[in-house]
């Protein structure tokens with residue numbers, strides 16, 4: 001389809017799922033041209049997206065500079081739940097609808113992954129696996145391992161995914177605590193979870209799962225001062241966003257015994273947003289860290305769902321229908 005024939009252009013700013021067949025079928029089926037790019041910086045988003053009508057983005061940042069440079073854009077659809085890579089306030093100002101995917105698209109996957117990371121770290125699965133491959137057949141390779149039952153399993157946030165994690169964790173006999181400053185304590189209690197302050201969570205958790213969104217308030221929540229207050233036997237699991245944890249601080253915490261272990265589904269440097277990333281972080285040298293490549297959301301079903309959803313949201317907005325998952329209210333903004 002050429003640009004002149006099309007109703008407009010939808011840009012995929014970046015993607016890592018191999019092809020864009022799902023999006024192409026939806027966009028072209030509705031009469032739009034689809035452009036697929038691999039932007040790794042906001043300047044690249046500006047270059048590719050200046051004159052497009054809609055943008056889908058996976059990891060590429062669509063900040064206020066890009067939003068101000070757009071001449072026609074009416075929708076920014078995020079492949080996923082978190083919208084920390086989009087300057088939502090700038091989009092609202094310019095009357096651009098931002099959409100995300102409903103929590104359900106990958107909530108089970110993330111909850112499963114959080115529990116898998118927790119169990120792998122607590123039961124020292126990766127430590128044992130490395131040891132047996134090197135010819136060491138001794139239970140002592142994993143010492144010490146503590147019984148899960150009766151220990152405190154803490155959640156930072158008690159949103160959609162955290163609730164699913166709580167359900168799963170309870171089966172192991174742990175006491176589940178959660179800190180969420182935006183929820184009524186009664187709502188947390190009604191799920192048989194103990195609402196606690198941030199201080200109680202940090203100081204009392206044996207296992208602490210970060211499932212809060214990345215916001216200016218949560219950025220670097222886990223810095224040296226926070227790690228200093230955790231139990232030396234604690235294990236931190238991050239299935240939220242990398243920058244909630246300060247990498248130099250967690251490295252110090254793990255090497256100096258302020259905490260016992262960590263299982264991270266992302267790093268502060270967010271490798272997915274970089275071109276030619278290499279594992280230079282000293283965290284990769286530590287035996288008490290497990291790292292997965294921001295894969296918590298992944299299942300074949302989840303990926304297909306989110307791709308379809310984002311493309312459909314862009315088409316809906318561009319054809320005058322309301323978004324199913326709007327992040328902002330654009331009635332007050334001025335359209336570019």
Ligand SMILES: NC(=O)c1ccc[n+]([C@@H]2O[C@H](COP(=O)([O-])OP(=O)(O)OC[C@H]3O[C@@H](n4cnc5c(N)ncnc54)[C@H](O)[C@@H]3O)[C@@H](O)[C@H]2O)c1
Pocket residue numbers: 081082083103106107110156157158159160161162179180181182183211212213214215217218239240241265294295296297298
């Ligand atoms: N690793 C992955 O693959 C993956 C996949 C999906 C989502 N996520 C992350 O998980 C986050 C949560 O997802 P969700 O679907 O549960 O979202 P949600 O909107 O249902 O819940 C978010 C919760 O976080 C709480 N919250 C906000 N600020 C907080 C703070 N400072 N401290 C504690 N709690 C705070 C909110 O009150 C809310 O209850 C997303 O924002 C995203 O960053 C990661």
